[in-house]
Amino acid sequence: MELCDIHTHLVYGVDDGPPSLDEALKGLRALRDLGFTLVAATPHRRTALFPDMRAEIPRRFEELRAAAGSEGLRVELRLGAEYFFGDDLFEDFGSGGVQRLGAGNKFVLVEFQKFSIQEFHKNFIFKMSLRGLVPVLAHPERADMSSSSARDMFDYLVGNGALVQCDLLSLVGEFGWGTHTTDRVLELVDRGIPAAFSTDLHCTAREIELLPRAIEVLTARVGVERTAALLGDNPRQILAGKRPKGPA
Numbered sequence: 001m002e003l004c005d006i007h008t009h010l011v012y013g014v015d016d017g018p019p020s021l022d023e024a025l026k027g028l029r030a031l032r033d034l035g036f037t038l039v040a041a042t043p044h045r046r047t048a049l050f051p052d053m054r055a056e057i058p059r060r061f062e063e064l065r066a067a068a069g070s071e072g073l074r075v076e077l078r079l080g081a082e083y084f085f086g087d088d089l090f091e092d093f094g095s096g097g098v099q100r101l102g103a104g105n106k107f108v109l110v111e112f113q114k115f116s117i118q119e120f121h122k123n124f125i126f127k128m129s130l131r132g133l134v135p136v137l138a139h140p141e142r143a144d145m146s147s148s149s150a151r152d153m154f155d156y157l158v159g160n161g162a163l164v165q166c167d168l169l170s171l172v173g174e175f176g177w178g179t180h181t182t183d184r185v186l187e188l189v190d191r192g193i194p195a196a197f198s199t200d201l202h203c204t205a206r207e208i209e210l211l212p213r214a215i216e217v218l219t220a221r222v223g224v225e226r227t228a229a230l231l232g233d234n235p236r237q238i239l240a241g242k243r244p245k246g247p248a
């Protein structure tokens with residue numbers, strides 16, 4: 001099975017991903033060993049936490065691609081971004097420079113810290129749709145969805161065409177966010193909500209160690225065919241700019 005990942009932190013020295021090209025290559029090798037052959041690098045675009053590195057990212061991305069190519073690592077790479085839903089996204093939308101999941105694509109990876117329904121947010125999502133842009137919600141299982149307003153916003157987004165990407169490592173309870181995240185991701189899976197699972201790899205040894213088990217957990221829960229859709233066909237469709245047709 002050839003896997004595809006639409007959410008990774010592989011561009012070195014620009015966010016909380018790998019600090020060096022060597023570490024980035026370690027992460028990429030690990031992805032290749034797991035069967036990933038098409039991978040989007042999605043550096044954070046969240047200037048409240050990370051510096052604005054847009055001028056530097058394409059060069060470091062090409063450096064990674066060249067280094068991977070010269071060691072014969074057969075992984076096709078795309079460049080995207082992981083937006084925090086807030087000022088940076090609004091600013092890039094205003095200037096027409098939203099970084100999609102690959103050139104010419106319509107999908108934009110967006111993370112929410114807390115879903116909250118506000119008219120301004122709904123209007124913005126509507127304006128995105130008028131320009132043909134579709135949000136892909138990054139790991140909503142990690143967001144605060146404790147209030148009914150948060151659940152309303154999530155349902156509004158999904159009801160209006162947003163796609164949902166969950167993190168593989170959310171399936172492995174001890175990784176960072178606690179068992180409630182695992183409960184939530186399993187609930188989303190059981191409701192058939194996620195279109196894709198991703199590694200959200202930051203290139204740490206702990207993530208690399210846990211990923212095989214996370215894939216096993218997903219397979220045990222949904223079976224081989226749906227795992228293939230969530231880790232292969234669907235994300236591949238998204239990077240091709242198409243809505244996934246396979247089982248969600």
Ligand SMILES: [Fe+2]
Binds near residue numbers: 008009200
């Ligand atoms: Fe991420």
